[in-house]
Amino acid sequence: xxxxxxxxxxxxxxxxxxxxxxxxxxxxxxxxxxxxxxxxxxxxxxxxxxxxxxxxxxxxxxxxxxxxxxxxxxxxxxxxxxxxxxxxxxxxxxxxxxxxxxxxxxxxxxxxxxxxxxxxxxxxxxxxxxxxxxxxxxxxxxxxxxxxxxxxxxxxxxxxxxxxxxxxxxxxxx
Amino acid sequence: xxxxxxxxxxxxxxxxxxxxxxxxxxxxxxxxxxxxxxxxxxxxxxxxxxxxxxxxxxxxxxxxxxxxxxxxxxxxxxxxxxxxxxxxxxxxxxxxxxxxxxxxxxxxxxxxxxxxxxxxxxxxxxxxxxxxxxxxxxxxxxxxxxxxxxxxxxxxxxxxxxxxxxxxxxxxxxxxxxxxxxxxxxxxxxxxxxxxxxxxxxxxxxxxxxxxxxxxxxxxxxxxxxxxxxxxxxxxxxxxxxxxxxxxxxxxxxxxxxxxxxxxxxxxxxxxxxxxxxxxxxxxxxxxxxxxxxxxxxxxxxxxxxxxxxxxxxxxxxxxxxxxxxxxxxxxxxxxxxxxxxxxxxxxxxxxxxxxxxxxxxxxxxxxxxxxxxxxxxxxxxxxxxxxxxxxxx
Amino acid sequence: xxxxxxxxxxxxxxxxxxxxxxxxxxxxxxxxxxxxxxxxxxxxxxxxxxxxxxxxxxxxxxxxxxxxxxxxxxxxxxxxxxxxxxxxxxxxxxxxxxxxxxxxxxxxxxxxxxxxxxxxxxxxxxxxxxxxxxxxxxxxxxxxxxxxxxxxxxxxxxxxxxxxxxxxxxxxxxxxxxxxxxxxxxxxxxxx
Amino acid sequence: xxxxxxxxxxxxxxxxxxxxxxxxxxxxxxxxxxxxxxxxxxxxxxxxxxxxxxxxxxxxxxxxxxxxxxxxxxxxxxxxxxxxxxxxxxxxxxxxxxxxxxxxxxxxxxxxxxxxxxxxxxxxxxxxxxxxxxxxxxxxxxxxxxxxxxxxxxxxxxxxxxxxx
Numbered sequence: 015x016x017x018x019x020x021x022x023x024x025x026x027x028x029x030x031x032x033x034x035x036x037x038x039x040x041x042x043x044x045x046x047x048x049x050x051x052x053x054x055x056x057x058x059x060x061x062x063x064x065x066x067x068x069x070x071x072x073x074x075x076x077x078x079x080x081x082x083x084x085x086x087x088x089x090x091x092x093x094x095x096x097x098x099x100x101x102x103x104x105x106x107x108x109x110x111x112x113x114x115x116x117x118x119x120x121x122x123x124x125x126x127x128x129x130x131x132x133x134x135x136x137x138x139x140x141x142x143x144x145x146x147x148x149x150x151x152x153x154x155x156x157x158x159x160x161x162x163x164x165x166x167x168x169x170x171x172x173x174x175x176x177x178x179x180x181x182x183x184x185x186x187x188x
Numbered sequence: 189x190x191x192x193x194x195x196x197x198x199x200x201x202x203x204x205x206x207x208x209x210x211x212x213x214x215x216x217x218x219x220x221x222x223x224x225x226x227x228x229x230x231x232x233x234x235x236x237x238x239x240x241x242x243x244x245x246x247x248x249x250x251x252x253x254x255x256x257x258x259x260x261x262x263x264x265x266x267x268x269x270x271x272x273x274x275x276x277x278x279x280x281x282x283x284x285x286x287x288x289x290x291x292x293x294x295x296x297x298x299x300x301x302x303x304x305x306x307x308x309x310x311x312x313x314x315x316x317x318x319x320x321x322x323x324x325x326x327x328x329x330x331x332x333x334x335x336x337x338x339x340x341x342x343x344x345x346x347x348x349x350x351x352x353x354x355x356x357x358x359x360x361x362x363x364x365x366x367x368x369x370x371x372x373x374x375x376x377x378x379x380x381x382x383x384x385x386x387x388x389x390x391x392x393x394x395x396x397x398x399x400x401x402x403x404x405x406x407x408x409x410x411x412x413x414x415x416x417x418x419x420x421x422x423x424x425x426x427x428x429x430x431x432x433x434x435x436x437x438x439x440x441x442x443x444x445x446x447x448x449x450x451x452x453x454x455x456x457x458x459x460x461x462x463x464x465x466x467x468x469x470x471x472x473x474x475x476x477x478x479x480x481x482x483x484x485x486x487x488x489x490x491x492x493x494x495x496x497x498x499x500x501x502x503x504x505x506x507x508x509x510x511x512x513x514x515x516x517x518x519x520x521x522x523x524x525x526x527x528x529x530x531x532x533x534x535x536x537x538x539x540x541x542x543x544x545x546x547x548x549x550x551x552x553x554x555x556x557x558x559x560x561x562x563x564x565x566x567x568x569x570x571x572x573x574x575x576x577x578x579x580x581x582x
Numbered sequence: 583x584x585x586x587x588x589x590x591x592x593x594x595x596x597x598x599x600x601x602x603x604x605x606x607x608x609x610x611x612x613x614x615x616x617x618x619x620x621x622x623x624x625x626x627x628x629x630x631x632x633x634x635x636x637x638x639x640x641x642x643x644x645x646x647x648x649x650x651x652x653x654x655x656x657x658x659x660x661x662x663x664x665x666x667x668x669x670x671x672x673x674x675x676x677x678x679x680x681x682x683x684x685x686x687x688x689x690x691x692x693x694x695x696x697x698x699x700x701x702x703x704x705x706x707x708x709x710x711x712x713x714x715x716x717x718x719x720x721x722x723x724x725x726x727x728x729x730x731x732x733x734x735x736x737x738x739x740x741x742x743x744x745x746x747x748x749x750x751x752x753x754x755x756x757x758x759x760x761x762x763x764x765x766x767x768x769x770x771x772x773x774x
Numbered sequence: 775x776x777x778x779x780x781x782x783x784x785x786x787x788x789x790x791x792x793x794x795x796x797x798x799x800x801x802x803x804x805x806x807x808x809x810x811x812x813x814x815x816x817x818x819x820x821x822x823x824x825x826x827x828x829x830x831x832x833x834x835x836x837x838x839x840x841x842x843x844x845x846x847x848x849x850x851x852x853x854x855x856x857x858x859x860x861x862x863x864x865x866x867x868x869x870x871x872x873x874x875x876x877x878x879x880x881x882x883x884x885x886x887x888x889x890x891x892x893x894x895x896x897x898x899x900x901x902x903x904x905x906x907x908x909x910x911x912x913x914x915x916x917x918x919x920x921x922x923x924x925x926x927x928x929x930x931x932x933x934x935x936x937x938x939x
Contacts, residue, residue, distance in 0.1 A: 061230045064258050065283045065578045068327060068364060072353075075330075075346030076797045092230065107756040108229065108236070108257045115230050130851065133877040133907065137277055137851050140268070140771045141261040142764055143756070147877075149907075158903045159910055161880035162283060164363055169801050171903035178905065256754035264764055264771060273849035276882040340788055347797050351936065354929055361813045361827040361896075367882040375887070376822030379809045392931050402787040408780040426688045429664035429728025440688050447694040448638065502820045516639060516684055516697055518666075529669050529684065544667030544684065552731050581754055 045183065052122070053176040054084035056097040061115055064102030066129040066162040073165035080165075083172055097124050097175075098152075102162070103131035103138060104145045116152045124179070126171055127154045130161045137161065222249065227566070229257050237577040239554075239570070243563055251558040253551055259581040263541055270536040271297050271507055276367050281545065281579040283364045285324035287316045288521035289579070290369050292528045293541075295450055296517035297371040300509040300532050303501060309373035310451040311493035315386070316359060316368060317519075318482040318489070322393070323352050323364075324522035325475040328574065332472060333404070335567035336413060341404050348396045351389050358382060371507070373500035383490050394483040397476065405473060414469040418557035418569035421466060428553050431546045432524020433478070433574055437463050437470035444520035456488050468565075471572040475522075506536040523547060523574040547580035611635045618660065618698065625655055633701065641699040646719050649702040653683070653725045661690040662698055665722070668732035670740040672767045678703040679740055679766075681719060683729070704742050712741035712763060713750065721747040739765040794935040804927040804938060813896040815886045827881045829899040830874055832917040834861075836893035839868035843885035843894055853878035854885060859914050865891075871914035876902050898923045 020028050062070075073080050085097070092115060104112055116123070127148055130136030138144035148154060155178060158171035221244060228238040238254040262281065266274050278293050279286035291313070298305060326349035333341025353363055358379050360366035368374050404410055420430070425438035435442055443460040445453045461477040463470040509532025518527035524546035533539040550573045557569050612635065619632045619640050629648045633641035644652050656662050662685045671680040682701045687693035707715045721744035722729050733744045734753045741763040744750060752759070762769040799806065810825040839856070847854040856870040872885075872894070886894050899921035904910050927938045 059230070062236050064236065064260075065280060067236075068284045071327065071330065071346060072350070072363075075350065076343050077347055077350045077799050078801060079798045082798075082800075103258060103260055105257060105259055105756075107259065111229055111257075130878055130880055133910070134875070136878055137280060137880055138260050138265070139852055139878070141265055142761075142769075142771050143259055143261050156903060156905060157877060157907060157910060159876040159879065160900070160902070161365060161882075162363075163903075164900050166801055166805070167900050167903055170901050173802065174903050174905065256756070259754040261764060261771070264769075268771065269849040273846070273884070276850050276880055276884070350797075351929070357826065358809045359824065361809075361825050361883070362881060365880070365882070367884070375883075376813075376824045379824040388931060389929075392936065399787060403784045406780055407784045408777040411780075426663050427727045429666065429726070435688065442688050442694065498821070500821050514634075514641075514699075516699065518697075525666070527666055527684070529667060529682065531671055540669070540671045542667060542669035544669075548731065548735075549666070549728065552728060 049179055049182065052096070053179045056083075056085045056124070056172070056175070057095045058085060058097045058099050059092045059095045059115060059119065061092075061098065061112070062101055063104055063108055063112065064129075064131060066102035066132070069162040069165055069168065070099060070101050070128065073168050075165075078165040078169060080169060080172065083169065083176070085172055092119055095119055096122060097126065099126045099128050099168075100132045100148050100152075100154075102129045103136075104148050104151065105143050106145065107143070109145055109151050112148070113151050124156075124175055125152055125154045126156045126158060126168075126175060128158045128163055128168060128171070130159060133157050133159060221245075225563075237580075239566075241558070241563070241566070246562050246564070248558045248561050248563055248566065251555045253554055255548075255551065255577060255580050257581065258578045262582045263543065266541040267537055267539065271301075271371060271538065272503075274538070274541075275370060276365070278543075279365055279367060281543070281582055282324070282521075282523075282576055283578075284327050285320055285522045286365050286367075287313075287320040287369060288324070288519060289526060290367075291317055291450075291519045291521070292517040292526055293530070294369045294371055295519070296515045296528050296530045297507075299515050299517065300513060300530060301371060301503075301507050303372050303503070305373055305451075306498045306501065307452075308494045308497040309499040311489050312359075312374050312378060312499060313369060314452055314456070314489045315486055315493075316356070316366070316374070318485050319352050319356055319359075321522045322479050322482050323349055323356065325479050326352070328475065328522075328571075329400075329472075332568075332571050335571045336410060338404065338407075338410065341400075344396075344400065344403070348393060351393050351396075355382075355386055355389055358385070370500065372503050373498070375500065377499050383493075387487065387490060390483050390486050394480060397479055400476065405476065411469060413565070414472060414568050414572070415465075415467055417468045417561060417565045418471075418572065419465070419467045420553060420557060422464075424556065425466065425553075428556070430524075430550050430553050432520075432522075432550070433471055433474040434550050434553065434572075435524065436461060437474050438466035439464040444518060444525050448518070450517075450519055452489070452492075455492065456485055458485060468568050468572040471574070475574070508532075508534055508536055509538075510534065512539075518544070521546060523576065523579075524550070543582055545579045545582065546574070547576050548582075550575055551580055612637050615640050615696070618696070621660065622652065622655065625659075626652060633699070638695045639697050639699065641701065643701045643703075646702050646704060649700070650720050650722065650725065653685075653700060653722050656685060656698060656700065657725055660698075661693060662687045663689050663726075664728045665726045665732065666697065668729055668736055670736045670742060670765065672706070672740065672765065674706070674767045676703075677706045679706045679717060679742055681736060681740075681742060683722065683726075685726070707741075710741040710763060710766070712737065713743045715741075715743075717741055718743045718745050720745050723747055739763055741766070795932075795937040797936055797938070799927060799938045805923070805925040806938075807925045807928045808898050811895075812898050813883050813886060815883075815889070815895075817890045817892070822883070822887065825896065826898045826900070827883045827896050829876070829897055829902060829912070829921065830872075830885075830917055831895045831897045831920060832872065832914055833893045833895075834859075834871070834914070834918055835865060836891050837866055837871050838891055838893075839866045839870040840891070841870070842888045842890065843872050846884045846888035850882060850884060851878045851880050853880075857914065872917070873911065873913050874917065875911045877907055877910040897921055898925060 127133050135146035156171045156175045225241045236257045240252040242250040279290045282289045326345040330342045330345040360368040420438050422439045441462045511534045514531045516529045518525045527544040529542040531540040615635050630644045633643045666684045669682050680703050685698045704719045705716045808826040813825040813827045814823040844854040853875045854872045857873045859871045
């Protein structure tokens with residue numbers, strides 16, 4: 015029967031339909047699975063932009079140990095990373111480099127703005143060489159306030175990011 | 189002062205291999221073989237600065253540091269703020285050594301305004317400053333461990349550092365940016381039973397850092413990677429104006445806590461650690477010895493500190509300096525001597541404020557040290573200079 | 583006032599700042615520091631002037647023609663061996679930019695506490711073209727090797743060109759900086 | 775010391791640590807204990823009282839709307855803005871109170887030092903991360919709420935190393 019229905023002329027239509035049905039059936043569970051994989055393997059880029067990197071280092075120290083949350087310590091190449099933690103002030107000299115790093119990362123990518131300088135400019139709101147926040151350079155997912163934030167606050171921000179990823183549509187990036 | 193030093197951009201090395209061209213590659217000139225590497229600013233081994241390194245095979249023939257990625261204009265902004273509001277700003281260059289980076293500023297403003305500080309406040313400052321020095325060195329040591337590929341040496345110092353951070357948090361209310369020192373004393377008194385807790389944790393801390401010898405400083409692999417790399421002779425260390433552990437590792441006995449004692453350092457018994465080798469190993473060992481010395485100083489200060497008394501004198505609102513007075517104050521920070529040049533002109537704001545920071549002074553030695561080294565030794569030489577880019581850029 | 587030194591309203595400080603002359607009364611100058619300044623005066627006469635003599639600190643001023651000779655004398659005869667900082671100070675009302683070298687000594691134990699502030703002044707231009715105007719000073723790179731990066735910093739922050747400096751490139755500012763040198767007084771930061 | 779003995783010693787000192795208690799603080803379940811209720815300031819003596827510098831706490835019935843905190847913050851981070859509050863207070867004739875933007879605040883505590891009326895304190899709350907910048911701006915009504923914090927884990931030092939109990 016099926017053999018009679020499928021002719022070379024309409025084979026494409028059938029394959030497309032089959033794909034649609036499959037996607038309806040397993041798309042949603044697959045999305046969950048993809049997101050589940052993403053939230054427990056966030057790899058941050060190793061880009062230190064200013065002094066908040068001290069507390070970022072403390073967050074991966076034995077006391078706070080962000081690796082418990084699957085945020086692997088930043089050692090990989092940036093082609094394998096999907097999280098960028100902007101650790102502090104972005105100066106005018108650094109901004110093009112930050113954008114360059116962001117553009118080289120593969121999708122999906124998430125951004126955490128860490129510290130007052132990365133959010134609004136913070137202490138350096140009237141400096142001649144500091145950007146007023148990184149929103150103009152790259153899109154931000156989670157803001158972590160403080161100067162510098164405590165490692166607990168950073169971990170809380172990471173948990174927020176994981177919740178956000180859970181709620182995101184996984185297929186927008188596939 | 190016999191031999192002329194070449195400038196950092198002129199450094200060349202005479203290697204016989206330079207004149208040799210590999211056959212079969214079709215190279216015509218020696219220059220074609222030289223490769224330029226950009227290390228940083230996104231690179232685990234450089235922090236927020238760029239090193240433009242020229243290599244011939246595995247050997248570095250020239251290195252041009254390119255700092256300024258965190259230049260935030262602290263000196264300009266200080267001219268628009270009064271002497272009190274500058275305090276949160278001026279500790280940001282080195283947040284993990286924030287008491288020490290603020291110390292000379294506070295001393296300088298006290299001299300400009302003619303303020304006498306209570307005795308107890310001086311001891312509290314010394315304790316805070318020494319705790320902070322240990323916190324700085326532990327972070328530095330942790331990153332040095334990463335640079336050398338020694339993960340245990342990241343985990344141990346980064347964990348033990350939290351013992352002292354706990355103490356600072358009890359004392360000042362913040363993990364790293366304390367804003368604790370003010371002209372006229374410190375902002376709040378010690379919490380109850382701080383002395384006991386401090387003594388217990390410092391003793392445990394000292395026991396812990398002694399264990400680092402077996403795993404790091406006596407480790408033959410580490411010794412082979414750091415010994416005889418990046419040797420800075422005594423004469424060059426003096427001529428290049430290096431400071432802190434870089435200077436003391438080259439055999440110059442110079443520690444401002446002993447040579448120019450500020451606050452109550454002249455009442456304490458301080459030993460200066462000096463090594464003669466001048467290589468990366470000596471430069472990495474001096475801070476470790478300094479930490480033990482700091483533990484000694486903290487114990488002495490806790491013993492000698494007056495048990496009660498005021499810790500802060502009240503100032504007038506908007507204190508002003510004299511007409512065109514200048515002051516240059518310096519202290520021994522975790523990286524070396526750190527000075528502030530403050531010019532006042534009878535306004536609540538300083539007329540000009542200049543930070544003379546040890547990282548910037550040590551940076552000039554980097555091209556000389558990297559000359560002729562293998563590329564693989566670059567991280568160990570670079571971080572052994574006690575260089576913190578945010579401080580150098582200000 | 584209970585708390586505070588933090589309040590910075592102009593309306594609150596009612597007393598008008600009385601501009602007083604620096605007090606002229608003779609104070610006992612510290613002997614050792616006086617000796618250092620006397621040696622320099624003895625050698626150079628009225629080419630140099632003493633700006634201040636305080637405990638552990640000596641200030642010497644000189645004109646731009648003599649700064650190289652004075653620095654050489656300080657290094658060779660007085661045993662100072664390195665420069666800790668080079669700072670520029672802008673004085674728009676005098677039309678001058680002062681450059682202060684803070685010189686110290688590691689090799690002489692008796693000078694370990696001492697800092698000698700050698701200051702010199704360069705002419706200041708209203709519309710600076712860094713490197714191509716009259717704001718020039720001789721470099722001290724061949725006397726004290728440690729000034730190399732410091733002078734590069736002063737060049738970009740104040741526009742003072744150091745003649746004979748081997749490497750007058752930009753150090754800290756962005757590559758595309760086209761504004762005034764930022765630490766001059768006429769460069770104002772936004773909103774102030 | 776020979777190379778082999780050196781390496782064996784280094785490995786041995788690491789292996790010894792297998793028997794040592796875990797140092798990690800399991801953060802969302804355990805929270806660190808701090809001194810007191812947060813940083814406070816006593817204007818009568820001019821000296822602060824030690825405590826953590828966290829989120830602020832505003833006492834509405836003490837605030838007079840004098841703007842001293844906002845003036846102190848102007849030179850630091852410009853985080854404090856004075857906003858109109860609808861309710862009328864006996865003390866606060868101007869009906870303005872501080873609103874703090876934690877995207878700018880640097881937790882230095884100079885605003886607490888500046889308040890002469892015991893109205894502004896800092897609390898032990900530090901969990902302020904947010905998805906948006908607007909979520910970081912705390913209005914006077916939000917600042918009035920005393921945060922619920924259960925922080926009890928303390929560092930314990932024994933012969934078998936330091937841990938968080």
